[in-house]
Amino acid sequence: MPASIRHGFRARAHPARSVPCPHEPCHARAHQACIVRVNGRVLKKLHPARIAAWARITACCPECQVQPGIPCHDDGRARTDVHPRRIQEAKETLA
Template sequence: MTRRHAAPMPDSIRKFMGNVAAHPARSVVCPWCRAGVQQPCVIPSSGKTGRIHQQRMDAWAQLTACCTTCQVTPGVPCHLDGRVLKDGAVHAARHAEAEVTAA
């Protein structure tokens, strides 16, 4: 059996490639577990890495997309009847818009 080795990649290119499989929500700090930018979310009680927390997904969507439900611009929290959604939540339409923007 022959071993295949990946071609070496210069650091100048590697920093632009990043982790291709990483979700774009990793571009913000997780408000739940405080995982840093490009760091995986962790389960606070055990310290193990897990899936991206919903709060991080919401923060990313709020930062990057307009909400078509409540008509707010990026960076402005979603609202319902004039009240900001609880715990920084965003409308599902804003998540969909953020996914389109990221693609």
């Protein structure tokens, strides 16, 4: 199924589901919900690390002025997460 149609069917799902979850115990594949590996429970919300990974590849960061795909930084040190403004930018880019 083409990606444009697939995303249309998943319109209610968060756009960050299009990337695999980097959260250590989860590791859900793209287009699948995040889960708790211990008991197999499906989470209603995505892990914050997955949302950060989606924002990292989707949008430029207005805070530290980096391009998509490059991690955010604070005074030259790379961050493990992204700036909150980058997540906002990714949502605005999607709209």
